Amino acid sequence: MTGTVDRYEMVNVLTRRIEAFTRLSQDDRAILERMARRTIREVGARRDLIREGDAPRSVFLVLDGWACRYKTLPDGRRQIVSFFVPGDLCDLHIYILREMDHSIASITPVRVAEIARDDFEKLLADHPRLVQALWWDELVTMAIQREWTLNLGQRTAFERIAHLLCELYIRMQSVGQTNGNSINFPLTQVDLADATGLTAVHVNRTLQELRKGGLVELQSKTLTIPNMDALKDVAMFNDNYLHLDREGRHLDAND
């Protein structure tokens, strides 16, 4: 999977992701990568990138590492509402809102491209095919959030964790971050608990069940899924909401 990943490949995760939807032209790809390379920020593990209440200023893009959005209640309860894996963008146009209604934090050390509002607007104005692709990205983000709503509302702990693991595996796969049937998986059991609305203790027990059933191997930050079909089955995982099947292929660049 990784080993040494050069800067080119890191920027590449976004084009890789977008090309699950539509093929970009050399020009689109170049402009996107140039933009992403402009302001790269490196942040250590477990730090807030932006906090609820802050004024959003720029769009950002995770080039390397994992991050999450989270919300908290006044008494400290905490819910991770989504994960960012390499290639994920935060909300386009977020800067039209006055203040953030959630926080974003790194999980591992991350490398993030921050795209200034004006640059971003210009990008959209000049590159219609990118606009479509970024819309697709946004729609997928929304679909994931709805799927999480279903996950939290209806699935049992066992199904819920299985489902989350399926999703993260497939999202990593869609940006070429797999190694055989394994991915790099930096979440702790506490992270999983905060994302699934369970306690860390119960996550632990549920993971043991999943391991016992031969459905997952999870150790030293590596997740292995020996039989994806079996895991999808118990999770009732249907990947339609990720819209990965090159649905925008009629928009492909032909150069």
Added chain:
Amino acid sequence: MTGTVDRYEMVNVLTRRIEAFTRLSQDDRAILERMARRTIREVGARRDLIREGDAPRSVFLVLDGWACRYKTLPDGRRQIVSFFVPGDLCDLHIYILREMDHSIASITPVRVAEIARDDFEKLLADHPRLVQALWWDELVTMAIQREWTLNLGQRTAFERIAHLLCELYIRMQSVGQTNGNSINFPLTQVDLADATGLTAVHVNRTLQELRKGGLVELQSKTLTIPNMDALKDVAMFNDNYLHLDREGRHLDAND
């Protein structure tokens, strides 16, 4: 509140909603209302407007009545992932996806404007201020979905229902659909259960607690909130995620 609502007022709910963000020009308002009036569809209560797996064709806008998005699991478990109240739009650009990953159904009889893809694209191309406003709408929709994630993951049944009632009240208020401190509230206890991930039995018991505490009155399709501050308090409701405070006022039309 209602009684007889003429056609003008029904279309008006969207402009009303948008003007919680930015003031539109006469021209913007006119174009939006003309568009909405183009293809009005009336649908009875409890019918699917579009089903998971269908190809999305148009954007639609709820002019009158309530609807919901929902997702189901293969074994029949059902989660309502969001509600539409008058003035709510379904996802812009949804038509770039090949198939729906969720269904949309009416709750009451609804009057819906279906805006064809091409008309909608044209609207966006010609009216930049509307584009901003519709972006705002989309960002709020996403923020609501995240708040629901928090709701399902962290709040107790009592807090969760209190929170949902706050949200729906305030959303109705933002389109001028209140009557004193009451709103028209067509959801059954089963609907509430499907939206909160609880059972109808438990929703019933929880509503009784809320009534006993004097926090809500709910009878014959009318929800009354005698003391909003008290309800917000137990729900830990923070309305920041609805971004209603005319955040885009710097974009206001000045005609």
Added chain:
DNA sequence: CGGGTAATTGACCCGGGTCAACAGCAGTGG
């Protein structure tokens, strides 16, 4: 007045939470 949907109640149960102790392991500083 009959038939169907929505609300309510009671008895009982279970998935997942709580609390507390402990084990493994990585980093870090002496």
Added chain:
DNA sequence: CCACTGCTGTTGACCCGGGTCAATTACCCG
């Protein structure tokens, strides 16, 4: 090289919020 610290994972005993099942009771609406 080892002791110390702190985080992550694991286990056991016990408990409770909310689910399940099944029966009633309103409430519409024609």
